[in-house]
Amino acid sequence: MSRLQAREIESVEDARRIVEQRGLSHVKVGMYDIDGVMLGKYMRREKFFASLEKGFQFCDVVLGWDSKDELYDNVHYTGWHTGYPDAPLRIVPESCREVPAEGDMLLFLAEFEGAAEAICPRGVLRRILQRAAGMGFRAHGALEYEFFLFDETPDSIREKGFRNLKPFTPDMMGYSMLRSSVHAELYHELLALAEAMDFPIEGLHTETGPGVLEVAIAVDEALAAADKGALFKTFTKVWAQRRGLMATFMAKWSPDYPGQSGHIHLSLTHAESGESAFFDAAAGHCMSDLQRHFVAGQQQLMPELLAMLAPTVNSYTRLIPGFWAPTDATWGVENRTTALRVIPGSATSQRVEYRLGSADANPYLAMAAAIGSGLYGIEHRLEPDEPITGNAYDQSHPSHQSLPRTLWEAAQRLRGSRAARELFGDDFVEHFAATREWEERQFRRHITDWELDRYFEII
Structure with missing residues (x-):
């Protein structure tokens, strides 16, 4: 045998x-x-x-x-x-x-x-995909992650109080062939690990910031894609620590550098034929009616589901203008300043990139929110706002596109969302909203360095 x-x-x-x-x-x-x-x-x-x-x-x-x-x-x-x-x-x-x-x-x-299945993250995504199947669709996805590498250990970062940490490499060198060639052995190890553990990497390069890397994981059916993303995050940390390094996926570790995203590329196919549900060669930007409704659902529900894509207090330090993170529920065609980026292509590549998510999000819940909101748009035949052209940060947007600015506000929007309850169930919404409220309360118990510096003497 x-x-x-x-x-x-x-x-x-x-x-x-x-x-x-x-x-x-x-x-x-x-x-x-x-x-x-x-x-x-x-x-x-x-x-x-x-x-x-x-x-x-x-x-x-x-x-x-x-x-x-x-x-x-x-x-x-x-x-x-x-x-x-x-x-x-x-x-x-x-x-x-x-x-x-x-x-x-x-x-x-x-x-x-x-x-427990009602609040199990993998179960939440699986139920959304069952919903898609009931509508005659199969969902495919691919996750992209940015993460910082440090020449530190779990002991050293605590000894330093998480200050004055040493990045793996210095300076701002996005897409650097120099860095990837000097440290080729390390890159090869990560690529080999990803192949061996079945979360194959399609692209790996440096990003803007000291020691920051970006990885694009290969596309798969959505549940398998979320498995790949979750395993990638876990075992990248293992790989780094076994080599005397540390990897972090927190949304923003320093105010001086861009935050770390967890972008999600999504497409739908018709379950029976296997053909793209998003591609229409005769439509503008090859965007089918189904894709338009899908994007509309994502746009409309984004403010209500933000807690599932930006789940920590730290997530909201990333969502500021000018740092490559969206600040409103906007969409555009090949526009990286918007929250949703429609990517025109062929029957095999037409998709939408959900650019809002941060690297600290739970891959299962982020994927569930991104797909579930799109399905909601198809079910209700929603229409998106006009696409944004040019710099979305320089334009004013309607109030309904505004995103919550804090984790507490995002938790309240989720708790009050009828659509979220329809998609994910009351048990999940109540439990997850409560955990995010807890997270915010834990933060409020602490005094930051900024507060001490600002108020200790002068007030």
Whole structure:
């Protein structure tokens, strides 16, 4: 019997067989929490085989705490009032990945079931894609990420109090062939890791800023694309730390440099024919009626769903004019100053780029918001505003295009959105809005250096 490869796994039986073939005593099983942080454990082979058939249990506190393991005090799904019981999960056989740094080790993703499925990030996206299927569409996506590399370790950044950090390379050298050639071995390692773990990189280059890189991940069906994005973020951090470096995907780590985006390229095809639902050779910019409605839905719901694409307090420091991040719910054709960029092309390349998202967003929730709002536009036959030509930052826009300016405001817009509740369910909206309110409250408990410098002596 031939030796199975991770990418060939499609069923429970395949998953059993590849573990047996490799003689593994344990495998890795991981899932993603509400912030997009990967959690998991090594699971003994016999337990893994049983879990493939019947699922397994995991303490639901992972859906009830923040990115610093602090317990939410304002959510209903779980908490001290429930006693933090176990929640059921199922293993996703087709998510099997190699873990190159660990020999023959394999990694499988899992997702929550039962009551927890309503707020499981992967489950939220999966339900949106089921909605698309019910409308006769298949969604495809690709994620682009910017991230900064530092010549630091988890210990050194804390010893420095996160100040005076040393970027991996100095100066502003976007698209630098010099940098990528001098550090070619490091680039090759990242490219090889991405191939081995099935989140292949289509493009890798330096961006504007010291030590900043941009990666474009290959297109795939939307759920697989979100898996690729989530795994890329996790294992890029692993790769960097194993080499004495650190990678950050926070939206903006310094006021002196542009923020870090998480752009999403999206297209729809007709499920039966496989043909593009966005391409119309006879239409202006080859933009079909369906694509126009899709963009209209994205534009109209952007202010209501912003918390899903800009989920941290830090996200909103990026959304300022002149730093390559959109500040209003605008769209244009091949316009990188707008929030939505329609990219005309062929039947295989016609798409829309959702440029609003930041690198700190949970890939599953960002993708769900970007696709779900587009489907909403098709369902309601919405029409977009006039496209923006020229610099969107220099133009005034209608009030309905204004985006929330803080995480708290974004959480309130999400909580009050009928469309969000229709798309994602009441349980998710209530839970996620509450977690964002918690995040903002945590921030308000702290005194910033700016406040001390501004008020300590003079006021």
